[in-house]
Amino acid sequence: MTNKAANSKEYIISSSERRSLINLSELWRYRELFGVLSWRDLSVRYKQTILGILWAIFQPFATMIIFTFIFNNLANIQSGDGTPYPIFIYIGLLLWQLFSGIIKDSSQSLTSNANLIQKIYFPRIIIPSSVVLTALVDFICGSIILVFLMVWYGFAPHLIGLLILPVLIICSISSAMGIGLFLSALNVKYRDVSHIVPFFIQLLLFVTPVIYPIKILAGFNFIKTLMIWLNPMAGIIDCARAGIIGKSMVDWNALIISIVVSLLMFSLGLLYFKRTENYFADNI
């Protein structure tokens, strides 16, 4: 009789296992679980709704209309470089929605899947990261409106914008994931997180140049520098607008800072997640 056991992969379970930060071969083995969990979130999301996937378009669109009316028409905030305000704010809102959506969903993801964590083994990182796909789908749906807006106002996207856009999206995702990984792990132990996050995201919107251009801070150089260093979305949104519309120059300096900061955020979040993940099942 052949010894099947000898052919299969042997592994050791001990108190010190799972040291490596990212076990790529294991993640690859669990890629189907990643897909299935993302698919579950996507398909459950719009079950029993009439509008269905249209919600993903309606939400940023309605926000854009209301924000344009309040901040542009009433409060008289301008884009600063002649870009029509609806396009200006919509680019900001799209990226902001991607960023905040990932933080919001991933920080809740471990606790809402507590049952899975207590009963089945898989690389835990799959749960908070599977929300990225749903956020990306929303982002892509929302982008359709942007295309219409650009056509409506007669703007062609600049090549440079299209080239840096993937980088900007990756940076938004990685900084959001970093924060999300940290908060989701923290939420396992301290449920305060679920109360703080919505509030934190709401405040963060106002210290991110979504409804106003970053140039508005020209007189407050210290605040502007602080914002670019601490909030990667500041540089990302500013560069996305400059790149796509082409009315002002891309601030390469801010872009590089944002890339570095978002990668740093991702690493720190991942580090904390990895340090605590072994005990999720005991604490959740």
Added chain:
Amino acid sequence: MPKPIIEIRDISKRYRIGAEKEPYLSLRDEIAKFLNSRLWNNKNPGPDIWALKNVSFNVEESEIVGIIGKNGAGKSTLLKILSRITPPAEGSVIMRGRVGSLLEVGTGFHQELTGRENIYLNGTILGMTRKEIDANFDKIVAFADIGEMLDTPVKRYSSGMFVRLAFAVAAHLESEILLIDEVLAVGDADFQKKCLGKIDEVSKVGRTILFVSHNMASIRLLCNRCVFLDSGQVKYVGDVSECINRYMNQDVSGSSIASHFDRKSTNIIINSVKINGSDLDVVQLEYNSNYLNFEIEGELLSPLPIDIQVHFNDIHGTPLAIFFPGYESGYAQKYPAGKFKINSTCELPKMTKGEYILSLHLVDADKCRLANITNRVLLRSPGTPSCTGKVIDYNSGEGWILLPEKKANDV
């Protein structure tokens, strides 16, 4: 000599007492606690309990190993460590095969998704590849017997259908090692039988199975080896009969029944159980006493029809008799949510001398098990003395009932 498929070396797992009372902390509490300990300079991390302590044993390929022990003996913790859900505090385990763990039926099922979608979802969560699910899809649907409900959201399923579908997916897991925790405690008797059959079938193709159960009959039926855990330590590994004997005879020295309540039921809370007026888990019958009175008090979280069911087994787990008043009458009294009290008396035949094990359950009139109360009440019968004063002993192999003679003039 092939290497064992599972090598468990000296593993221990520690839990902090009190962790159960605080399901989660808030930052404020933590800060308050921190300040407190600083101010009063008392470090009080709380005592530890060892859920497992120096557990070692090997499992060879294609063995079926049963794990038995009281509640809190560490059975579930052991399975959790083997399935890598929680790490051991000390020691290590070497696994030589793909592990599938069934610690619960229907993990990850989503109410809004259809049966078909849930098969893929649950299958993937349990570790099957899409190809494997595709290949087994028809078999799963047939086993679950859900017919045209396949494309209906699971939330519209009856609880029976739900359990059948969930088990069907799990039963088709094709990993070399299967870890199973009491999944058979749910569902009606027919379905439990079907599940046992499936496990038996799976084991015949050479899969290795670790099987935690409170049901000695299924352990006896399925396992070739057995591990007896008590307060986190291995008390015995080896022969199934010997293992069950030791488990059945462990400290049944008159602790209260409440000390080994099975608390797995979600909507029934049992507060007290008395047998012939005593809450001890050893019942000594008097000479010529011919009844057992069961008094069960508890709380229902939702209105339910409930009835008592008592199994009489011998100490090897062989079923001898059953007391099940609701089955005879086809009726179980419906209790409203809140406190309930069941008082039921069972008439005994002329029993031979011996020790018998009672297991108590709450069921509905359809034999669907709602809650396990305990499976370890020791009934000591002094036997029925004959006119000559001699007593027939069960251990002499002459059965457990002494049948009375029907006199000619009675006919």
